[in-house]
Amino acid sequence: MTQTLFSPLDLGPVRVPNRIAVAPMCQYSAHDGCASDWHLQHLMTLAMSGAGLVMLEATAVERAGRITHGCLGLYSDENERALDRVLKAARSVALPGTRFGVQISHAGRKGSAQRPWEGGGPLAAHEDPWMTVAPSPLPHDAGWHVPRDLEEVQIEGIIQSFVQAARRAERLGFDVVELHMAHGYLLHQFHSPLSNRRHDRWGDSSRGRMALPLAVAHAVREAVSSDIAVGARITGTDWETGGLGVGDAVDLARALEAAGLAYLDVTSGGMPTKAPIAVHPGYQVPLAEAVKSQSRTIVRAVGLIVSPDHANEIITSNQADQVAIGRGLLDNPRWAWHAAEQLGIQLPRPPQYDRARPAIWPGAQQRNRAA
Template sequence: MSQLFTPAEIGPLTVPNRIVVAPMCQYSAADGCAGDWHLQHLMTLAMSGAGLVVVEATAVERAGRITHGCLGLYSDANEAALARALAAARAVALPGTRFGIQIGHAGRKGSSERPWEGGRALKPDADPWPVVAASAIAFDEGWHRPKAFDEADMARIGEAFVAAALRAARIGFDMVELHMAHGYLLHNVMSPVSNRRDDRFGGSRANRFAWPLEVAVKVRAALPRHIALGARITGQDWLDDGLQVEDAVALAGALKEIGLDFACLSSGGIHPHARVVVAPGYQVPFAREVKARTGLATRAVGLIARPEHAEAVIADGSATQVALGRAILDDPRWGWHAAEALGATLALPPQYARAGARAWPGAALARPRAG
């Protein structure tokens, strides 16, 4: 029996299988508002066969966006637009599909161009905005120099996280994920690479972790208990003086004590010149270590593209779930094809049932990359 297609309990949330669509920025919003692109995108992901679909990184305040096109949950207009997209996705989703959202703040990596525009800092004529960070250190040469945040900034941003989480709850999301990775603000505060403060928010690991953990406490207290809450965290900064897997274990343990339900283990993003060693499943060891040492449910992500690989990650206990991003953009029916490959049963929409392998002999010809 396929372990990938067994249900999972993530805190208060039951998901029908272990496949997760990872949050993937679309850079296609208008002042944070989801539009028709998001409508078709989320409806497509809802039919992928994944048990959980996580909406892209969503800014908790306007100045917390990465680009002008980033999704947000900082206004009533944002909330209404995303509610429309989520309702459409739920209307076509496979039975049991759950929906989550990742909320975060870009910090010093904000006020930048969309990737297809170059991905650098916005030029003066492109409506840039001031950015904040733990310390006044730019992400790289040519990037905006951030303001080192003060306690007023921390209070405002912390409340923005709470407000965005409450908007997500009103919209009807089943899960909220705090973005604590990829060099964005909460990760920026925790990493010694980017946090050079000499006050009570810098120096020791306890000091650097204090404010992000405070944000997590406030969000957990505000969210209804039927909504699962977790975080994407970094397993490795890929720099000798950066965060290591021991830090991920410590952070995950603290998040578990606060009442969070899972951790998604990613890595990198804190510095453009980090030496990331990329290979299939290269971040799985981080998820395995955190799960084994804390007992917290974990999600593995990163170059997991083949059904057999995803199955192995679950079957050997390395992670509770596997998250796929580009693999599902490449094959929007990845879950359907994984079920075929692994001998599992997935409830297909009756409108499309005649395209299933059992109904259409041409299925084998249509999948030259199967396995």
């Protein structure tokens, strides 16, 4: 049977009703890691989007693991209580079958930063900066803080921080826990030769640079129940000479599969680069396809997947098993509804909004003609 965008998918023990996932998107609107009213409306909106899986934004496992002062966290009881309120509200309005996941992360040397709309650079002395950490004392970019290189006991502590955040996620009722190993954050910093210059078991070779991502994966998979799907977002390429390439992604994918992870989301970038990146719709899909073709794991593609036809083609042509939509859902939270219409699929909708279905609202036809 040919798989399509609206066919179900098993992420290990978790079945999602279609192949659309909401990409994790930082909102920078938390208060000391605690979800706010902004998160309440944001997640409730996405819960009705029609995506089979709604992934929460990068959520810090430690207070010092945040990117900015506004980043979501799961490192305290207060964080857990605030997110419980938001998740319960989202579930109360979610379309049938919708699953929820959370991406847990540590920013490492990319932390202690301003929110994007405040400049996005490193926090200045008057902005309450904090000491950042990394595998090696190399700043993220020119003008950034010089991080402290992590000692053995601190590395073990960070592994346990991931474990504790995953256990909090399970208590909250999340179906999926995703480990952020990409976009220049701490686990990616350990994996990439551009940022890891260590000469111990946490570096010094390709296998050594994978050691921390794999240790976190094993620890989290063992810490949560078999009913939880554990996956990871990994880097397909650093887009820089001497950095990670797709072969490294395949090696990591195979090792993570052996660790019991249910799926991988293949993305790219996050390390400073002067190399030109040809950004266009679906520009990262070949990275996902390469990982899928050379491993046995479920693979999600992400990155400027714009049109329903393109998303469907990615699935039907076996380039990936799932697609993640981010900015498309910020622009149009009903993206999946309209994708279903375009592909001839009957997607359940809240009855309160039924009067806007194409059969009785002429504006739907006008919208489709304009598209």
